[in-house]
Amino acid sequence: MSDDMDFEEGGTVKKFMFVNRKAPYGTIYALEGLEVVLISAAFDQDVSLAFLDDGVFQLVKGQKTDGVEMKNFSPTYRALEGYDIEKLYVERESLEARGLSEDDLLVDVQVMSAAEMGDMMSQQDVVISF
Amino acid sequence: MALEVNGTTIETDEEGFLVNLSDWNPDVAAELAKGENVEMTDQHWEVINFLREYYDEYQIAPAVRVLTKAIGKKLGPDKGNSKYLYDLFPYGPGKQACKIAGLPKPTGCI
Numbered sequence: 001m002s003d004d005m006d007f008e009e010g011g012t013v014k015k016f017m018f019v020n021r022k023a024p025y026g027t028i029y030a031l032e033g034l035e036v037v038l039i040s041a042a043f044d045q046d047v048s049l050a051f052l053d054d055g056v057f058q059l060v061k062g063q064k065t066d067g068v069e070m071k072n073f074s075p076t077y078r079a080l081e082g083y084d085i086e087k088l089y090v091e092r093e094s095l096e097a098r099g100l101s102e103d104d105l106l107v108d109v110q111v112m113s114a115a116e117m118g119d120m121m122s123q124q125d126v127v128i129s130f
Numbered sequence: 131m132a133l134e135v136n137g138t139t140i141e142t143d144e145e146g147f148l149v150n151l152s153d154w155n156p157d158v159a160a161e162l163a164k165g166e167n168v169e170m171t172d173q174h175w176e177v178i179n180f181l182r183e184y185y186d187e188y189q190i191a192p193a194v195r196v197l198t199k200a201i202g203k204k205l206g207p208d209k210g211n212s213k214y215l216y217d218l219f220p221y222g223p224g225k226q227a228c229k230i231a232g233l234p235k236p237t238g239c240i
Contacts, residue, residue, distance in 0.1 A: 042193060071189065079188035082196045 014125035015046045020055035021129065025070050030058050033130030034076060041083040048087035048124075049080075050117060051109070055130075056094045059105040077107050091117050135161050147229050154182075154232030162230045166221065173209075174218055174230075180204065181231040191236040194224040 018037050024030040040047050051059060058074070065072040080088070088109040095101060095111065102111050112120070121127055133140040135158050141149040146165060148154060159178060163170045180201060184192055192200065194212075202210015209215075215223035224236045 038190070038193070042195070073189055075187060075189045079190060079192070079196075082200060083193070 013044065013046050015048070015123065016040060016126045016128065017048045017050055017121060017124040019050045019052065019121075019127060019129040020058055021053040023054040024058040024063065024074065025065060025068050029130045030055070031073055034058075034073065036128070036130075037080070037085065038076075038083060041085055047085050048089060048120075049085070050089045050091070050120070052091045052094050052117065054094075054098075056090055056098060056100060056105075059088075059090070059107060059109065060100065061104055061106045074106060080107070089117060089120060133158065133161055133165075145229075145235065147235055148232045151232055151234070158232065159230050162232070166219075166226055166230065168219065168226065168230065170230075174227075176205065176209075177201065177215065177218060177223065177227050178231045181227055181233060185231070185233050191224070191228045191231075191233040193236055194222065197223060197227075 018033055018040075020030060020033055022029045037047065037049060059077060060074075063072050063074045077088075080086070088107060090102075090105070090109045090111050091114055092111050093114050095104075102109065131142045131144065131146065133142055140153045140158055140161075143149055146162070148158070148162075160170060163174070168174065181191065181197070184197070184200065194215075198210055198212060198215060200210075201215070212223075215227075219226040219230075228234070228236055
């Protein structure tokens with residue numbers, strides 16, 4: 001993991017992974033993380049998103065936020081494809097521990113084991129956690 | 131800041147974007163366009179309506195690059211390019227068109 005960012009013209013493309021571990025509402029992490037991801041798309045880097053722990057709830061279908069008086073930003077995950085961000089990884093153990101499966105999610109993802117996720121993380125140049 | 135439309139006061143932020151997105155209607159859009167010195171034509175409305183549909187579906191205002199690509203897909207390559215969009219909205223299709231469409235400033239718009 002490194003935090004030196006090289007966006008110079010013709011600079012190398014780095015592998016960025018944004019790790020989402022928190023439930024979508026109650027804290028601002030998920031929404032802020034998503035905004036950073038959308039902005040990062042402008043820099044033509046190799047961007048992926050990982051969803052672990054309560055972070056998997058960010059992708060669950062049918063979110064209704066009227067009761068907590070927050071904007072339901074879950075439809076924005078479906079816009080990621082248009083931003084050419086198509087690598088969404090979800091940890092299988094986190095889904096299973098919460099009684100969820102891939103069918104409960106609102107976007108196409110790649111489900112992988114914790115071990116595979118670890119491998120994926122070790123291949124990154126930059127890992128940013130939210 | 132505020133805007134006066136048909137006797138109703140509409141609240142805007144320091145850059146002229148609507149504070150309450152639900153305040154938007156075509157009359158408000160026309161007034162916002164006037165403030166931007168944009169003469170609204172059918173071509174302008176096409177982009178504005180596209181932006182509103184995009185926001186409705188995804189809950190964000192798209193980045194210019196994404197908007198350009200999506201417009202090209204929906205309305206054809208002669209419209210899905212920067213020149214066409216900048217001719218319509220000289221101060222940037224992202225910022226200016228989003229403002230007239232009553233959307234927030236695009237995420238990542240500098």
